[in-house]
Amino acid sequence: MSTRPPRRTARPATVTPQGVPGTRAEPEPQLIQPAPAQPAPAPSSSDDTTTPAELVTYTWQITPDQANQVDYLVRRVRRQLGVRRLDRSAILFALVDIASRQDVHTILLTHLRSRLDSQTP
Numbered sequence: 008m009s010t011r012p013p014r015r016t017a018r019p020a021t022v023t024p025q026g027v028p029g030t031r032a033e034p035e036p037q038l039i040q041p042a043p044a045q046p047a048p049a050p051s052s053s054d055d056t057t058t059p060a061e062l063v064t065y066t067w068q069i070t071p072d073q074a075n076q077v078d079y080l081v082r083r084v085r086r087q088l089g090v091r092r093l094d095r096s097a098i099l100f101a102l103v104d105i106a107s108r109q110d111v112h113t114i115l116l117t118h119l120r121s122r123l124d125s126q127t128p
Contacts (some may be wrong), residue, residue: 065096 069077077095085093106115 081093081095081098084098085091105111
């Protein structure tokens with residue numbers, strides 16, 4: 008049994024819209040519709056009235072080890088929540104909300120005091 012591909016036969020000539028025989032008609036151009044605009048993502052904080060123009064860039068410098076700790080926390084929380092995307096700001100504000108409780112605030116102050124005391128010569 009032969010495994011050769013089937014022979015191609017010549018296609019019949021077509022007439023273009025301009026009436027020139029022997030050439031193929033150009034396909035109609037397809038208009039590409041732009042995707043509908045997606046709404047801007049909501050801010051991560053609980054205040055949903057903030058517009059993207061009102062957002063403030065909040066950055067600080069940290070060591071590579073601190074960056075690894077933050078990234079590990081973000082990945083771990085993301086995995087435990089079962090979400091693909093979670094902004095660091097969402098985690099930061101969740102921690103701020105938690106730290107506003109008096110018992111957690113006291114623990115935070117104690118922890119920070121001990122770190123500051125260990126850094127002073």
